[in-house]
Amino acid sequence: MQTNAQVSAQGNGDPSTQQLIASLVAEGVLTDPESPRGRLLHAAARLFEQKGFARTTVREIAAEVGILSGSIFHHFASKEDILCTVMQEVTVYARARMAHAVAAAESPREKLRACIVCELEAIHGLAVPGFSILVVEWRSLSPDSQKKVLRLRDEYEQIWLDTIAGAHCPGDEPALVRRLLVGALSHTYSWFKPRGRGLSLSDLADRVLLIFAPQ
Amino acid sequence: MQTNAQVSAQGNGDPSTQQLIASLVAEGVLTDPESPRGRLLHAAARLFEQKGFARTTVREIAAEVGILSGSIFHHFASKEDILCTVMQEVTVYARARMAHAVAAAESPREKLRACIVCELEAIHGLAVPGFSILVVEWRSLSPDSQKKVLRLRDEYEQIWLDTIAGAHCPGDEPALVRRLLVGALSHTYSWFKPRGRGLSLSDLADRVLLIFAPQ
DNA sequence: TTGAATACCAAGCGCTTGCTTGGTAGCGTT
DNA sequence: AACGCTACCAAGCAAGCGCTTGGTATTCAA
Known part of the structure; x- marks a missing residue:
C-alpha cells in the first residue's frame, strides 16, 4: 500500500x-467502468443524481450510452436493479476511498477531519459520482434491495464510528x-457550492x- | 395573546x-381543514409523506376522501399544484407554531431550544403533518412553484436566524x-423514533x- | 322560480412507462 | 466450419398515468 498517496479531490482523472x-x-x-x-x-448514476430515480426513464439511460431501451434488460433485471447496483458500487467505492484517507491521516482529530472531507467531496460530486443518491433515493428501493445496500x-459506517470514538466528541456518544x-453533511448538498468564491470545502x-x- | 399557552407536542387535538x-x-x-x-x-400530505410524491397517484388521493380522480381538478389545477399548496400551508402553519413557541420561551438559549423542539416535533409528525415533505420532495416542485414556497x-428561516444570533453559537455565523x-434535525427523521424506549425527543x-x- | 355556484360523476383520451419477445451481427474458441 | 456467447435491435404490449369533457345533483341567494 502506498502511504503517501492521499486521495485528492480533483475527480476521477x-x-x-x-x-x-x-x-x-x-x-x-466493482464493475469495470469500460464495460457496457x-x-x-x-x-444511470448521473441521471439519478440529476433528475431523481422516478423522473429518469430507462429510455434516457439507454440513450446516454447509445443503445435502445429494451437492450438495458440484457444487463439488468429491472430498473430498480440498476438503482440497487449503483448504490452498492457507490458504497463500496466510497468506503475504500475513506479507509484510504483515514489510514493516511495521523492524529485522531485529523482522521476525523479526513472522514468529513471525504464525505463532503463525495456529496458534492468531486470524488464519488452518485453518492448523493444513497441519501435522496433510499425510499425508491424495495426492502429487499435496501438490505443488500x-x-x-454498515462497513462504511463502522469506519466513521471508530474514528469518532477516537476523537472524543462532546457527549461521548459516537453513534449520536x-x-x-x-x-448536517448530507444537507450541505442543497446549499454549499464548492466552486463558489465563498467558503471552500476545506473551510x-x-x-x-x-x-x-x-x- | 395568551402567554401561558405553550404549544404542546400532543398532536392536533x-x-x-x-x-x-x-x-x-x-x-x-390556511385552507379550512373541514372543506373539501x-x-x-x-x-395528499399524508400520502406524499408516506409514499413520496411520484409514487402517489391522484386516484389514491381522491379515493382517500371518497371522490373520483377527475373531481380533484375542480379544486386544483394539477397534481403539482396540490404538492405546492401542501408545502405552502405546511410552511405557514409551522412558522406560526414556532413563532408562538419562541415568544413563550424566556432566555435566548431557551428560545433556541424551543426552535429545536418545534422542528423535531414537526419532522416526526407530532405537530405539523406533512412537514417532512418540504425536505424530501423539494425537487418534485417546478422552479416557479419553488419560488412561491x-x-x-424565508419567513420561517428568519425566526431561526434571529434566535441563533441571540444564542451566540460557536463561530458566530448564524447562517452556517x-x-x-x-x-442534522431533518435527518433524525430516518433514525429517531420518538415513541421508542430510548432517547426521548426532549433528550x-x-x-x-x-x-x-x-x- | 329562476340562476348561478359548488361539488361531483362517468367515461375515456392520449401519452408514457417498464418490460418482453424473437431475432441478428460480430467475435473468439474448438 | 460450426458453435456459443455477448451485445444489441426492432417492434410493441399491457398497464398506469395525469388530466379533459360533458353532464348532473344540490344548495342558496335574488
Missing part, C-alpha cells in the same frame, strides 16, 4: 483514483454524533470539525 | 392547536449554524443544544 478503481474491479466488487454494464451504471453501508453529522470541514469536535 | 389553526384560516392563509379542498390537502420559507442544524433536543450551543 488522477492516477491514484484509477488505481483504486482498478484494484476494486480486480477484486470483483459499467457505462450503463455511470450513466445496508450490509455494505455520527447521526447528527451525516445529516467548511474546519467549521464542522469545530462544532462537532471542539478543542 | 388540543385546544391551543385548534385555536391557532382557526385563526390562520380566518386570516385566509382542505380534506384533499390533508389526504421559498418566499414563505442553521444550515448544519437543519440537516435529543438537549443533546443537539449541547453540541450547537455549548456552555
